[in-house]
Amino acid sequence: MKEAVDMIGSRPTAPTADPMSSLTIGSLLNAALVGSAERKIVYRDQPPISYHDLRERVGRLASLLRDRGVGPGDTVAMLDWDSDRYLASYFAVPMMGAVLQTVNVRLSPDQIRYTLQQSRARILIIHRDFAPLVEAIRHDLPDVRDHVVITEGARDALPGWAGGSYEDLLARSRADFPFDETLDENNVATTFYTTGTTGLPKGVCFTHRQLVLHSLSVAAALGADGQIGYRDVYMPLTPMFHVHAWGFPYVATMLGLTQIYPGRYEPSLIVDLHQRHGVTLSHCVPTVLRMVMDTADSQGIKFDGWKMLIGGSVLSPDLLAAAQAAGLRVLAGYGMSETGPVVSLMRASVPPESGHSAARSGYPIPLVTVSVVDDAMQPVPRDDRSHGELVVRSPWLTPGYVGDATASAQLWHGGWLHTQDVATLHEDGALQIRDRIKDVIKSGGEWICSQTLETLILAEPDVAQVAVVGVPHPQWQERPVAFIVPRAGARPDITRILLTVDAAVERGEISRYARLDHVEIVEDLPLTSVGKIDKKAIREWSQLG
Template sequence: MMNVPLNISSMMERAEKYFPKKEVVTRTPAGNKRHTYREIAQRTRRLSSALQKLGVEQGDRVGTFAWNSNRHLEAYFGIPGIGAVLHTINIRLAPEHISYIVNHAEDKVLLIDSDLLPLVERVKDSFKTVQAYVVMTDGELPETSLSPVYSYEELLAEGDPEFEFVKDIDENSPAGICYTSATTGNPKGVVYSHRGIFLHSMALGMADTGGLSESDRCMAVVPMFHANAWGMPFIATWLGSTQVMPGAQFTPKVLAELIESEKITVTAGVPTIWLGLLKELETGEYDTSSLRAVLCGGSAAPPSMIKAFEVKYGIPFLHAYGMTETSPLVSVSRLKSYETDLPEEEKLSIRAKQGLVVPGLEVKIVGKDGEVKMDGEEMGELLIRGPWIASEYYNDERSKDAFYDGWLHTGDVATMDEEGVIKLVDRTKDLIKSGGEWISSVDLENGIMAHEAVFEAAVIAIPHQEWQERPLACVVLHDQFKDKVSKDDIMDFLRPQFAKWWLPDDVVFLDEIPKTSVGKFLKRALRDQLKEHYQIQ
């Protein structure tokens, strides 16, 4: 067999050669902007050329601080196209975490959407390796304290549209890096190789997974700064699928309008997005008949939501599972051919699980006595391995806690039934997953207990109709502060410490927090104690 390297730039070259007329559509305040793949490829080549002129070399990291747009898509290919590493930065992280990951990744250049400049300006003085800032804007450069600063479009105008992507890149070399949402401590970096992204894209395109094709009109609602937008920009470009980018600050109404006007066939996002879309569909008249699949991941989708999409609106719903560490696709919940005639409730029960592992990966579920039975009852930790699964965290000693014996130890507790269907039932740590992002209860507890009035604090997850889970703070005050400290006092104390979306939805004052026999907080008892007050009806 020929030893041909699996290289990301070949995906863009294929789109340029065979699908030059197909479009990438970006929603902007001035209306939808349209570029053909021929134009996108030329702009990508210009970007690669411009980055080299700025001094970016093979192995250097280039950060992106941006929404879903054609420019971000160009960066997806233009940065790896010169052998550099695409670092997609989560714009929702707390400032100290943004500073940490830029420095930890040693980013050399940052590409920034103009409306996000203030977030970067707040922490620019802490950056140790950034040598240039590139602002992605249509107009003139806005005033900024960043320096040196360049206009993305002006750099592209001076770039070479015939630039040749670097070919002698080892397929196992880094193409991208994404950091986790910092469940405890600082975020952890996950490096994606050219080979891993290439194979993950092939898996996502399979008929029994995403089933994408040239005829699809794809809209990745999941952010391009989060786990490579689940790989959709790569596979859609490779296949020549039309791509629709929702841009900045979209709403459920905007998504519904884009689905109708752009005739979207496949879209992907976390459950909170689809809960919002369901509410919008109930209030307006929208034509969603073009949709053949809504791909949902990030956290478990409520069966009632799946049922609403499929029964009320006739929109097929694909429930998937993955992690930043897994590129992210691991499993997709689809009915087997002999299950299509089952009663509706049985089919819904299957679709609400995390599904079958995709071809190319191996999984096993391990309990205290070894691998569990495939009976849907016995529980254990989910372990994964395969060619697009990370083998370690980037320059991080915490790797040993998750990667050993040749497997990724996910920290998710799961079962597997006789059909091989995975179901997540719990987590090994008390993490809160809000809108597809992790929140650390321990970090919040430590933050609360730093308040002089607080004796004890425990943070638990409560159900939320929009975000699936939100943190609830349970606080015991020192005797001398009882009835003298309010919820607002606690929240005001936390605001400078955490990102806005980390802040608890509520603070409940208790006389005591239930504990285990060894003195640990008994959070299960807390949830039971408070569930009547915070339960989704």
């Protein structure tokens, strides 16, 4: 995969592979076409399609792209909301030997321009909502040959630079595309760009083999715990541009589940789709979970066992308890863009006497090896208290960052993928993410985990969101400051919050250096492009203020 890291789209032709043993993305669809051919896939309020229809659309999309000049190794960029169209692209583009770029539409225009330039995307498939964005940057994309616009039935004239309507072109394309059954499983299948704390977005990529192994391992972990089955109805609540929607559309298709796609996220529509179609399995970040719960609560709706996998940031005990009271079966997990993404999942079957809650970061799923290490790369004790950096190995981790040898070497220093997350391991193997290394507050020679303070504060009933960041201090290097968003109509008691933190110090749960210097009530907190609280932005404006 070194060539893929050097430049997406320039990989030399791979040797032919044995179709009987090659792990390619097309194989994930095969069983569903036999056992679940008439199962439904629904997009918003549109008429459902079957798996048989999906396979036909996969063939038509591949023909459409071939007719517009896409060949093996070329990159096709997708800018769309979560939809059955996106699902078809997950299969059609890699199956024809091309590379699917899932574009993060929440990035700035400059960042999107950069990602499309570096990937050398040849064709853009664009929802009409993003046509103004493409209009602003298209003159800076010399490698783009054509633009296909998704109109969704709108009668507005296509932009002059558009090569045609997705719907019209798809209808005129042949369904019997001759997919190569000897496609090599080590060909790059997908690429996307992850945003860090500094610099430009970094490109990661994954092969057919990696995505198939990831799908099998996630399904095995959830199936062994009774969390997924053939009767489940699946709906993603993390964007399909973000790490393949955590890989779950591939898992759901492999198992032939009924699938519901909500398009642009609107909490009221999400609740309606859940009620109308009996959704049983989803995944999201805590901020989305809170929005969906608040909407359901305002309508007096309970969720009756809806299984919700939570990742992206800490799941507080308060939010977990509220979700369980609303009828949700919530389990946390852990992963990141570079890990494809799933590293660990909590188990519903863990007995209460273990002391583990569903909010813990989980146990490594099959084929994943983890270690928590000190600065010398030596494992720290598995006592659930000793902190270190989480490092990972598995068959589906990205080999590095596209076009960035220095960052790739840092990512894989010592033969392990470095997550930059501070973690602890329990003696039974349960993982707990404590903080991001960049978010740890360094004060008076002590390290303070911001997430520990946030968990304490979120236990206050009037607090909706909180971010604790380190603010520069002339004597102590940094001091912790909490920024709190209150619940609607509430006014958090700052004195009680300070006393809560002091009590945790007295109990020995946190260092005395973790006492808060300041608490500020704010109307909202900035979010990243994938819905996490943006602590980098908070640190910047807190220092300016």
